[in-house]
Every structure is written in structure tokens, then in C-alpha cells.
Amino acid sequence: MRKQSTPRSDTSRSGDHALAQQTRTRRLSGSGRQRFRRRRGNALRAGLAVVAGRTAGALSRRLHLGGGTSIAGIVAQQMYPGIISHLATQLAHGSVIVTGTNGKTTTSGFIASIMRNEGMTVWHNKEGSNLMRGVASSLVIHSMPNGRLRRASSAISILEIDEATLPNIVQAITPRVVVFTNLFRDQLDRYGEVESVAAYWRRAINTLPDSSTLVLNADDPTTATIGENFGGKVLYFGVDDLSLNLPEQNTENKRHQVMDTRTCPRCGHDYVYDARFYSHMGHYHCPNCGLKRPQPDVRVVQMHTDSFDQQSIKIIMGSGPASEEHELTVPLPGLYNVYNAMAAITAAHALDVSWEPIVQGIQNSKPVFGRGESLETNGKFIRLLLAKNPTGFNEVMRTLFYDGDNKHVLFVLNDNIADGQDISWIWDVDFEQAVGKTRTLITAGTRALDLALRFKYAGVEQDKIIVVPPAPLKAENVEARARGRALNRVRRKREAAAQTHEPDGGQALSYGLKQALDLALDQTPAGETLFVIPTYTALLEIHRDLEQRGVAPHYWEGKDA
Amino acid sequence: MTQDSVKPFTLTLGHLYPEQLNLYGDRGNIMTLRRRCQQRGIALRVVGLGIGDALAPDEYDMLFIGGGQDKEQAPVAQDLYEMKGIGLWAAIEDDMPVLAVCGGYQLLSHYYRPAEGPDMRGLGVIDAWTIHKGSHVARCIGNVAITWNGMTLVGFENHGGRTYLGSAKPLGKVLKGYGNNAEDHTEGAIYRNTFGTYLHGSLLPKNPHFADYLISLAIQRKYGQELLDTTDSDMGESNGTVHSQISNSVAVASTQTDETLEILAPLDDTLEWEAHASMLERLGLYSAANAVLRRSKD
Numbered sequence: 106m107r108k109q110s111t112p113r114s115d116t117s118r119s120g121d122h123a124l125a126q127q128t129r130t131r132r133l134s135g136s137g138r139q140r141f142r143r144r145r146g147n148a149l150r151a152g153l154a155v156v157a158g159r160t161a162g163a164l165s166r167r168l169h170l171g172g173g174t175s176i177a178g179i180v181a182q183q184m185y186p187g188i189i190s191h192l193a194t195q196l197a198h199g200s201v202i203v204t205g206t207n208g209k210t211t212t213s214g215f216i217a218s219i220m221r222n223e224g225m226t227v228w229h230n231k232e233g234s235n236l237m238r239g240v241a242s243s244l245v246i247h248s249m250p251n252g253r254l255r256r257a258s259s260a261i262s263i264l265e266i267d268e269a270t271l272p273n274i275v276q277a278i279t280p281r282v283v284v285f286t287n288l289f290r291d292q293l294d295r296y297g298e299v300e301s302v303a304a305y306w307r308r309a310i311n312t313l314p315d316s317s318t319l320v321l322n323a324d325d326p327t328t329a330t331i332g333e334n335f336g337g338k339v340l341y342f343g344v345d346d347l348s349l350n351l352p353e354q355n356t357e358n359k360r361h362q363v364m365d366t367r368t369c370p371r372c373g374h375d376y377v378y379d380a381r382f383y384s385h386m387g388h389y390h391c392p393n394c395g396l397k398r399p400q401p402d403v404r405v406v407q408m409h410t411d412s413f414d415q416q417s418i419k420i421i422m423g424s425g426p427a428s429e430e431h432e433l434t435v436p437l438p439g440l441y442n443v444y445n446a447m448a449a450i451t452a453a454h455a456l457d458v459s460w461e462p463i464v465q466g467i468q469n470s471k472p473v474f475g476r477g478e479s480l481e482t483n484g485k486f487i488r489l490l491l492a493k494n495p496t497g498f499n500e501v502m503r504t505l506f507y508d509g510d511n512k513h514v515l516f517v518l519n520d521n522i523a524d525g526q527d528i529s530w531i532w533d534v535d536f537e538q539a540v541g542k543t544r545t546l547i548t549a550g551t552r553a554l555d556l557a558l559r560f561k562y563a564g565v566e567q568d569k570i571i572v573v574p575p576a577p578l579k580a581e582n583v584e585a586r587a588r589g590r591a592l593n594r595v596r597r598k599r600e601a602a603a604q605t606h607e608p609d610g611g612q613a614l615s616y617g618l619k620q621a622l623d624l625a626l627d628q629t630p631a632g633e634t635l636f637v638i639p640t641y642t643a644l645l646e647i648h649r650d651l652e653q654r655g656v657a658p659h660y661w662e663g664k665d666a
Numbered sequence: 667m668t669q670d671s672v673k674p675f676t677l678t679l680g681h682l683y684p685e686q687l688n689l690y691g692d693r694g695n696i697m698t699l700r701r702r703c704q705q706r707g708i709a710l711r712v713v714g715l716g717i718g719d720a721l722a723p724d725e726y727d728m729l730f731i732g733g734g735q736d737k738e739q740a741p742v743a744q745d746l747y748e749m750k751g752i753g754l755w756a757a758i759e760d761d762m763p764v765l766a767v768c769g770g771y772q773l774l775s776h777y778y779r780p781a782e783g784p785d786m787r788g789l790g791v792i793d794a795w796t797i798h799k800g801s802h803v804a805r806c807i808g809n810v811a812i813t814w815n816g817m818t819l820v821g822f823e824n825h826g827g828r829t830y831l832g833s834a835k836p837l838g839k840v841l842k843g844y845g846n847n848a849e850d851h852t853e854g855a856i857y858r859n860t861f862g863t864y865l866h867g868s869l870l871p872k873n874p875h876f877a878d879y880l881i882s883l884a885i886q887r888k889y890g891q892e893l894l895d896t897t898d899s900d901m902g903e904s905n906g907t908v909h910s911q912i913s914n915s916v917a918v919a920s921t922q923t924d925e926t927l928e929i930l931a932p933l934d935d936t937l938e939w940e941a942h943a944s945m946l947e948r949l950g951l952y953s954a955a956n957a958v959l960r961r962s963k964d
Contacts, residue, residue: 293824298735367685527822532694532868554941558871561937562697578943580956
């Protein structure tokens, strides 16, 4: 391969470019033998890309630079930009794409579990790697040096895709099914407004062939309408159990509900809700132009919460005489996970999977990384409940405080790029739900102080909130601070003494996530549960810490690495 | 004079377009005003003003208008002009404290010129205009700190449009961040007691001094004049029916001296100032953070 004279920083790109140029020239010459050589050339490149990517991934893991979940993909894509389509076309059972604001990971976990029960080999991209490079990684690490995907003849790939990456991924992969879980306001500084994400999705759908099937949430007005102009098959899922309708609150609270879609996309008139389950999810219609919630193909007609993570549901699939009624248990907390299960069931239905593997797949699936994950240490339990946006937080708290018991809770709010740097949304979350329902309330993370302030304004007494910021203020006058936190310290010492368990540095104020976790565990008596509600990067930090303590499995273990 | 005599103060806050312009945690501003009033025994009533509602200026003592999605901003702009324009204009000219954040700030200036399509007309009470220079120009996104009144304000900004000031005074000078247009270091605008700003985050919780300033402006505007008068009989005519409703409840308050009006009772804002200072430190403004902590101690 001859390199052109280009700036040094761009050598690998220009290399690809030169090769692409060469390939194009060959295509123009048009002989069959040359075409064969090109294909072999691609196989060779794919093989090289696989070897390079897997080596990089293994090195990164060996050197403890992380799980190596995206480095393999980055390297492989550098070697061969077409690596994703090259490998994906080998999948005998094709690909399923899952996207949406909340529930991507859990839904794709459910689908993967169902497909394994159906006897397929599932290649599944891992947590946090839902951009192009993550997809590339997931395929590369399951490929052989000859550029062939392992067990391709029985394989299906379940790909969890970032909302904004969808248009790119459907360029590389033609999915059999695309699942859209929901669309909520999330990271305004990163994704932009709800409308711009919907526009991304419509653009992606426009490029899909009619052979693909869309699985859409009927109860989410924006998600339900993105398939309007799609020529292929569309399946909807939704909730028909009207007892789940939120009680009508006074007007002021209603106004403050986090509803990210309020108006009809066709005529701009406000939607009217006959029933609302959470945020803007429910039975809506537009009184002006008549646009209304589509009749779902898979619907939950009854839901009952047996325990925190045990929801019994009755489901009806299809309509008319061909409809089937089934019962199953969703082994995860909250209504939002029932929606995730429905999305997965509908996707499986679209892939003609029969009921038995579906029910087995859902009921036997374990909570995925930080989404209701349960851990145990020294006779205490830790429950990780990821919450990344207003609706996520509201639903996690609604689920957490569903019974009257007061809980031990550690909230961790980070504002790193992957969390969204704008944390204004905490003022839209109903933290009022937590008032008087916590025995321990600790705020930590890069914005621990902001979150503490939010709790103060929610009506939690200041001395009930333990604030653990990442570091002390530099400019701080020690005396002023000591006075400010004196109440907390006294309380902490008293409780520590009561448990005859002096925490490390009991005199000093606590800083950093590690200390926050120590403190939270100290406050949680044996046999009880500490609920940790972190934002995305906070979850990664907490999980890493728990891994180092030997409490949690390494996140690339126990999955399909 | 007893503490009880402060109680009868009542304020009405008009919250414009709570359903359309609520994108950036605007609820935090309302909660802050409410709580800070409540703790001083001032009853704050919040009234939502949606599309189609008229704005009668004498029914309110303060107004708040937030920011929203582009899609929702267009019908709001029309309604603001047609339904609330005259009332809002009268309120502003009559020195009512008005806080306009982000989209609300743009709506109170002359116009918003999008990258494509026609200009969106604003109310024009703030002499400023906003131009979106197209998608190739990066949005102004990030944490921001500005000077205000010898102190600092901190918040988060996220706007595509660049705002340029005519005769309007800026709210403050940008210490870190973009501000109005990322060019002239100005942020926000002031016209009489109307404050336009790009700072959300929410703005008021971490800037308690600014929240109190707005409340004291409203108190002074509503009760200051009245309390100076020995009798309030001549006020009845100018304030119409609303006044008679209030006058009963402020009968005790009218014995207040002017001094108590100047200063709202101080609250324990340790946490607020720590959060404020911590943001200043993150932006590298250590001496400003120091000043904040020192002042909060006094």
C-alpha cells in the first residue's frame, strides 16, 4: 500500500483512503478475477483487523486499563472501516437493534436471554459500548483471524445502540428488528432536545428496507409516531391496565410533572390523556386532529407487584380470535422494567419465537450491570439502581419508596460528559418523594452539594443530609466549614458510637466516593439493604470500587466477553 | 414591634408558560423563591399563566419566564405578543421584578433570528436581539460564572443564539463561560427591574443573594410606598379592587418601619454558598470562591 504525502497526524486515514482508491480502480476494470481478489483482499483486511483489535483488547484488559470493551473496535475500525458490515452479514439470524432513552440495556438483556433459550448463539455488545466502536468490538472479539465470525451459523447479534448513533449503525447493518423503548429528555447538552433525537430516528428509519420490523412503544407519543411513513411491519407494545393510572394531582404538581412530549406532532395541539402511567407514557389522543395511541399488538392487561423485584403480569398478544393470553413474572423492580420486558417480548414475537422460550428468557434473566443489581457484603445488601435522567430518577424513586419502610440511600450525582454536564434537571425530579422515607441519606459525586441543596429544598432537614463532596474546597476556611457540618458530624459520631464501630477518621469530614460508600455501609445495619442510586459514570466508579473490594464481579466477567 | 407583624406580607408570582417553557430546571427557581419567602413568613402564591391566559399586571408582584424547546417556543412567542404583551409591558414599566431565563430572555428582546426561516418577533422591552449563526457555529454550552453587583452568579448555559445588547445594560461581566455572545464578555441584560439571563442550573438555588434581591424588590414595590403613607385610603383608587383585598391583610404590616423592609431576615445559606463556591473553584476562580465563603460567614 503506497502512502500519499499527507500530514503525519492523519497517516492511517490516508492509508485507508489510498486503499479505497485502489479498490475503486479495480472495480472499474470489472473483471471477475479482480472482483474475487478484492473479496479476498477484504477477507484479509478483516482478518488483520480482527487480530489487531483482539490483541489491543487483550492488552488493555491485561494491563488493567479497563474492560477492553471498545478499544478492540477502535483498532479494528482503523484497520478496516467496513469491518462492522463485513462481520454482521455473516450472522445467520441477523441483528436486532435496541435504542431509546431508558431501558436499552435491560431490554437487550431480556432479548438476549430469550434468544439463548431459543437455542441461538447471542453476540451482544456490552454495557457502555453502544456507539459504533462498541458494536465493532462486540463483533471483533467473537471473530477468528480469517475474518469469519465464530459460530455464525447459529448466531444473532443483539445490539444496544445510543440514540444518536442509530443513523450510522443502520448504514452498516441491516437489522431484522429495531426496538425503540421510549424517548425522554436526557442530557440536553449532549443530545439536544427530544425533538432532535426523534429527527435522528426518523432519518434512520427512512433508510431501512421494508424487510425490517419496527417495535415501538405505543404509550410514548413520540416513539409511537416515528414509524408513520415506514413501509415495513410495525409492532406496538403498551399497557392496558388502567389501575396503574397515576392519581390526579393538584394542578401545580401536575404542571411540574416531567413530561417531555405534550403536543401532537401533526397539528401542535396539546394531547389529552385518558390515563397516564408515568411521565408522558399513557393513553393519549389529540382532540384536534384525532391522532391517538395505536392499539398495541402486545399489551399488559394486568400488573401486580409481588415484591420489590417481582412483578406478575398478564399479557395479551395479537388481537381477535388469534390472540393469546399469557402470564409471567418480571424479575426486576418497577413498571419501567415491565415496559422493558414487553419491548423484548414484542421483539421476540417479531422474530417468530414461541412463548416457551420467551417466558423462560424473561423469568430467568438476571439484572444487568447496575440496573437493579444486588450484591452482598458482610451480611449487608447493596442494591444498585442506575438513574440518568429526570424520568429515570422519578421511576427509580417511586419503585424504591413504594412501601412505607424507610430506606438507607446513597445518591451519587456526577456531571461528567457521559452523564451530561448540565444538572438543572435535578430540580425537575420529585425528590419530595424521599422526604421522611430515608433512615440514611447521603449525597456524593461531583455535584454532591447541588444534590444536597435539592434535598434541602425538597424539605429534608439539613442535618439529615450527609454531604460527601469529591474534595474539600480549596478556598475554604476550616472553621466555617466545620460549623456548617457540625450537626452531621455529631450525628455521625453518635451513630457510630451506638454501633460500637468507629469509622475511619471519624473526626474528619468525608470526601470522595470511596468514603461515601464506606459511610453508607457503616450506616446500614447487618441484614439490611443499602440502595445506591448513581448516575452513569458514578455507577462505573462505584462498580469499580465494589469490584476492588471483591463484592461485585468484574464487569467483563459473567457477561459474554 | 413583634415578629408576627411581618407575616401578613403576601406576594403573587406569575409563572409564564410553565408547561411550554420548563426545559432547564426552571422549577428550581420557583421553589427557591417560594421557600425563601416562606421562611420569612411571606406568603408567596404562584400562578401559572399558560397559552391563552391574559396577563393583568396588577394581579402580580413578580414574574418568571423560563426556556423551552424550539418547537414550543414559536406558539409561545405569538401568545406572548398577542395575549400578554401589553400587560407585561405595563408591569415592566411599572418596575415589577421580572426574571427571564434563556428562551424567556430572548422573547423579551427585539427578535430571534434563526439560522433558517423568518425572524421570531420578541416583545422588545429589552433592547437586545439574538442571532443564530447556523449549525456550523458551536452552541454556547457549559458552566458559567459572572460578576453581579460586586458579587458573583453561577449557573449553566446552553444556547445556540448569540445575543447582542443595544442600550440595555448587561446583568454582569463574564468571568468564565460564554455569556450573551461569547464575544463581548457581557451576560444577560437589565431593564428597570427586568433581568434577562442565560444562566440556568437552576439559577436561584445556588445564588440566594439574587433570589433575595428579587424578593426584596417585590416587597418594596408592593409595600414600600404604602408603608410610608400614614393612611392607605388614597392608594385604593390606583390599585383598584386588588388593593382592597390586600389591604386587610397588611393592616398590621403597615406599622412597619422602612428599615425592616430593606433587609430580609438572613437565612442559613451555608449549603447554598458552599455549592456556589465549589462551582467557582471548578471554574478556577479561587479568589472569588474565597470571597463568597468569607462573606457567607458574616
